[in-house]
Amino acid sequence: MPEITTTDADTTEALGAGIANLLGPGDIVLLRGDLGAGKTTLVRGAARALGVEGPVTSPTFTIANQYAGRVPVAHLDAWRLGDPDDEEIGLALEAIGDEGVAFIEWPDSIEGGLPDPRVRVDIDHGGGDTRVIHVAGCDAATDAALEALVDHLRA
Amino acid sequence: MSDPVLAIETSCDETAAAVVDGRRILSNVVASQAELHSVYGGVVPEVAARHHLTTVNAVVDQALADAGLTLADISRIAVTRRPGLIGALLVGVATAKSLAYATGKDLVMVDHLHGHIAATWLEPVALDPPFVALTASGGHTRLDLVENYAAPVLLGQTLDDAAGEAIDKGARLLGIPYPGGPGLEALAREGDAGAFDFPVGLKGRGPSADFSYAGVKTALLYAVRELGEEGTTARRADLAASYQEAIVRPLADKLMRAADTHGVPAVSIGGGVAANGRLRELVTEGAADRGLQLAIPDRALCTDNAAMIAAAAAFTPIIAWPDFVGEDAIATAPPGGIAA
Numbered sequence: 001m002p003e004i005t006t007t008d009a010d011t012t013e014a015l016g017a018g019i020a021n022l023l024g025p026g027d028i029v030l031l032r033g034d035l036g037a038g039k040t041t042l043v044r045g046a047a048r049a050l051g052v053e054g055p056v057t058s059p060t061f062t063i064a065n066q067y068a069g070r071v072p073v074a075h076l077d078a079w080r081l082g083d084p085d086d087e088e089i090g091l092a093l094e095a096i097g098d099e100g101v102a103f104i105e106w107p108d109s110i111e112g113g114l115p116d117p118r119v120r121v122d123i124d125h126g127g128g129d130t131r132v133i134h135v136a137g138c139d140a141a142t143d144a145a146l147e148a149l150v151d152h153l154r155a
Numbered sequence: 156m157s158d159p160v161l162a163i164e165t166s167c168d169e170t171a172a173a174v175v176d177g178r179r180i181l182s183n184v185v186a187s188q189a190e191l192h193s194v195y196g197g198v199v200p201e202v203a204a205r206h207h208l209t210t211v212n213a214v215v216d217q218a219l220a221d222a223g224l225t226l227a228d229i230s231r232i233a234v235t236r237r238p239g240l241i242g243a244l245l246v247g248v249a250t251a252k253s254l255a256y257a258t259g260k261d262l263v264m265v266d267h268l269h270g271h272i273a274a275t276w277l278e279p280v281a282l283d284p285p286f287v288a289l290t291a292s293g294g295h296t297r298l299d300l301v302e303n304y305a306a307p308v309l310l311g312q313t314l315d316d317a318a319g320e321a322i323d324k325g326a327r328l329l330g331i332p333y334p335g336g337p338g339l340e341a342l343a344r345e346g347d348a349g350a351f352d353f354p355v356g357l358k359g360r361g362p363s364a365d366f367s368y369a370g371v372k373t374a375l376l377y378a379v380r381e382l383g384e385e386g387t388t389a390r391r392a393d394l395a396a397s398y399q400e401a402i403v404r405p406l407a408d409k410l411m412r413a414a415d416t417h418g419v420p421a422v423s424i425g426g427g428v429a430a431n432g433r434l435r436e437l438v439t440e441g442a443a444d445r446g447l448q449l450a451i452p453d454r455a456l457c458t459d460n461a462a463m464i465a466a467a468a469a470f471t472p473i474i475a476w477p478d479f480v481g482e483d484a485i486a487t488a489p490p491g492g493i494a495a
Contacts (some may be wrong), residue, residue: 055313062294
């Protein structure tokens with residue numbers, strides 16, 4: 001599984017931007033990581049690459065933030081949800097439609113109710129500003145593209 | 156002249172309705188657990204929209220009854236349109252549109268943040284501009300310059316987590332149940348706010364009026380990990396006090412700095428975090444040092460409520476019957492702030 005160690009938010013955002021460029025209509029990205037790991041930072045980078053302007057902030061409270069980029073972008077957070085049938089995520093996915101892409105933080109409680117993700121991101125704290133980020137694609141082609149992206153960012 | 160407005164607010168966990176006549180609150184009903192016993196006799200609404208759906212009619216009826224009015228006496232209907240949980244917003248918007256349509260009344264669709272800022276317009280606070288408003292809650296953290304209530308100007312906002320969200324998540328790390336604010340504050344009173352040097356977001360980045368809470372959250376996580384379970388238990392009060400300080404001090408400092416910069420004679424605080432005692436202490440000191448008027452609405456007007464939505468409706472364009480039938484709820488805030 002491709003892995004990269006980042007020591008600043010800019011690299012985490014760049015990884016997000018690279019992942020965004022791999023996505024097509026209807027794609028979902030799942031993000032796992034502890035508090036303050038940088039999930040929202042990564043999504044901010046992705047959203048910028050998709051043409052979103054303005055603040056990209058934590059969706060924990062509203063559960064679903066939606067942005068109008070070149071495609072509709074949903075930034076979701078299941079932290080407060082405990083049920084795969086909860087309607088908030090479904091409504092948000094419906095709102096972005098077939099054309100949009102969705103980034104979902106803390107997906108464990110609802111994953112059973114979601115379509116298969118295109119990319120999974122796991123972020124671990126490495127102490128201080130260091131983060132160890134694993135990315136995994138849904139197929140060999142996506143994995144290869146993620147491997148190339150990570151190599152590029154390491155260089 | 157009597158001009159009562161019925162307002163409905165369902166943007167998050169609370170189902171709320173109020174009747175406000177000018178600056179005077181005639182009724183203000185929030186379906187929290189205590190009120191539910193009198194209003195509905197049921198359970199507390201959790202996050203889901205279906206709870207709003209089962210509660211909203213009873214709450215509206217209660218607001219009208221408390222005001223001693225019937226729907227026929229109401230001049231127009233106001234509702235929170237954005238931002239919030241989309242499923243939750245939809246219930247309030249559909250209810251307000253239906254009531255307005257059926258009774259031939261006009262509708263006002265209000266931005267929830269505009270409501271928090273306009274809460275100080277209501278009596279008995281009845282603050283008049285200009286002033287700088289701090290709004291800090293679980294979902295929002297922002298500073299606005301209010302030269303008139305119709306068009307607050309955004310000065311700064313959180314770049315990542317809201318202050319109340321940082322409080323809730325930090326409280327969870329310390330084993331305090333949701334919502335963590337009151338528990339964290341109680342624990343913090345027994346601790347030393349200087350015990351841990353948690354980073355203050357965006358410190359040293361010049362005169363920015365923006366806020367950042369991702370860093371302090373991570374710092375707390377690292378401290379808890381380093382201390383281990385036993386060490387964390389032993390130092391819980393110090394951790395809580397230091398963490399709370401790192402969150403509320405920038406709120407107070409930046410509010411005061413903005414008041415200095417813009418030369419206003421008054422400041423206000425609102426949103427759920429305005430209930431925090433340490434924040435109140437800090438802004439009270441800061442305002443006294445500067446000779447500023449400090450406006451803090453009652454707790455019931457700081458947390459989510461519908462009276463504040465009626466207040467903002469006084470400064471929001473009216474959508475005439477029946478032009479509102481195609482209008483909908485919107486989950487997100489517009490970039491830069493507040494929109495009708």
